[in-house]
Amino acid sequence: MTAPATNNLPTLLITVMGRDRPGVTAAMFGALSGFAVEVLDVEQVVVRGRLxxxxxxxxPREVAKLSTAAKSxxxxxxxxxxxARGEGDNNPRREGRAHVTVLGHPLVPKAVAAITGRVADTGANIDRIIRMARYPVTAIEFHVSGTDLHGLRAVLAREAVEQRVDVAVQNVGLLRHGRRLLVMDVDSTLVQGEAIDMLATRAGVGGQVAAITAAAMRxxxxxxxxxxxRVALLAGLDVAVLGEVYGEMRLAPGARxxxxxxxxxxxxxxxxxxxxTQLTDRLARDLDIDYAQANELEVVDGRLTGRIVGPIVDRAGKAEALRSFAADSSVTMDRTIAIGDGAN
Structure with missing residues (x-):
């Protein structure tokens, strides 16, 4: 099927502005329905109640009559x-299309100016801007054309650091909307703080656990x-403390x-x-998360033994879990996302 040639056709661009209310769009198209015109494009946006x-x-041949009806x-x-009278449809978007998402808390004009300036410096054009989110962070998405995806990503990654914002650059295509798998760390990522530290405080060994953590970081x-x-220091702790610690855990802002x-x-x-697992399995149930894997604390007669059941979930274990979850979800590895706060 061949697209109709509209580049030389006389066209009208009708722009309506004012206070938003139900029925504006229907009324305007109703006014146009009595004329032999074809709708080529429509865009509508509402910002703080202004449409x-x-x-x-x-x-049409009766441009004056259409104008009178629309104005009335x-x-x-x-x-x-x-x-506004003119000719043709919109200019076709150039090859090399990308969606650039910018997140800030707060998102300030200086950051937006810098990011959009870098886009322009690459020779790309911003075709559309939409707000994706307002709370707990402000997220704005720019639809960009005429760009090199990898080059733009590199340029904006550097600028994002300077402006203290997060920037994601994604290719445009149907796969962008397909199924994906997101795998998240828990401590200091999905939730605030570290579970081992909270348990250590309850066991009265907070200082000793902190010293071991510091040695590992060195x-x-x-x-x-x-x-x-660190787990060995928790030996003898009543298993009920796990429930108390879970009740004190706080999600990271925006996690839910x-x-x-x-x-x-x-x-x-x-x-x-x-x-x-005594904490993460419950967290997964409460948030309706599909998969969960963590270390299991051994419990005997209602108390922690200071040992872990089975293999340790470390960096390699997390990578293997990601691959396993991806296979179970029928998601290829290039459609997975991993979020964490450190090397492990």
């Missing part, structure tokens, strides 16, 4: 209206050795919104953690 509606149509309808609605202990030593939104978009979600 801007742009309608591109082929120009706009006046009845209390809207401003502008009609490279004196590997993750497994450090974890086993992130999970809810991605589930609605069809994502599969997983948590993989060096923390403990």
């Amino acid at each position: 801007i509606l742009a309608i591109l149509v082929t120009a 309808t706009a006046a009845t609605l209390g809207m401003d209206l502008e009609i 490279g004196e202990l590997d993750f497994e050795a450090a974890l086993r030593q 919104t992130l999970v809810r939104t991605l589930k609605r978009l069809g994502y599969r979600l997983a948590i993989v953690s060096g923390s403990f």
